[in-house]
Amino acid sequence: MKAIIAGNWKMNKDNGQSRELVLKLMSLVGIDELKNRQVILIPPFTSLSILAELVMNSPIKLGAQNMHWERSGAFTGEVSGVFIKQLGCEYVIIGHSERRHLMGETNKEINRKLKTALDIGLIAILCVGETGAERDAGQTESVIEKQLTQGLEGFENEAHKMIIAYEPVWAIGTGKTATLEQAVEVHKFIRGLLKKPSTIIYGGSVKSDNIDQLMAHEEIQGVLVGGASLDPESFARIIQYQKFLDKPKISDSSD
Secondary structure, rough: OOEEEEEOOOOOOOOOHHHHHHHHHHHHHHHHOOEEEEEEEEEEEHHHHHHHHHHHHOOOEEEEEOEHHHHHHOOOOOOOOHHHHHOOOOEEEEEOHHHHOOOOOHHHHHHHHHHHHHHHHHHEEEEEEHHHHHHOOHHHHHHHHHHHHHHOOOOHHHHOOOOOOOOOHHHOOOOOOHHHHHHHHHHHHHHOOOOOEEEEEEEOOOOOOOHHHHEEEOOEEEEEEEHHHHOOHHHHHOOOOOOEEEEEOOOOOOO
16 A cells, blocks of 8 residues: 655645646656655645646646535535546545634534545545644543544445544644654554544644654554645655655554
């Protein structure tokens, strides 16, 4: 299985900047270095069309940052999953913490979006994670279980068609990163909740200086990168992390 390296640019980079970033990234990362990993670029909606042309016929894939649960209709300011798929997207982020906490997105809405993504053939990157207050209160597992249970309600057996991204809210854009032990513990918990083997990745201040440690453990099957994906040199280093498939991953001795 290829490791997932996804870069979420959030509301950054106009068309010209997006083009410049990708061209630079492609000059830094060789095709051979992409054999064992799936790189996914997730730019603003406005840059999807131009990036689709740049990555065409390359191993790099495109994703969108959000979508509506309806395919079309009177939803001013929203974007249909059908439209982003037509632009060349194969992936879409659903349930990012910034959508949940800043935009008030609910588990019910996330559930509807996931169902639509499945129906139209997009691979959803479902984000789950706890706030700092919830972790301090010992609620990490109950929060994540609720997010997964309600988010996947009605199609629990299809979670393996998605990517689950564990993103502790307290580590997103803060410079804080969950320790390897914290990340692995939650990844194992998530894996125990799912009906079938699924891809689980980590997000939360992933940088070039912690990528090697994160990706050295077998429980972490990829990363969702935020700010570090906006710098081509930094993102290239993350893509080129020092774990290749001929080097065994670390597992817990108790496993």
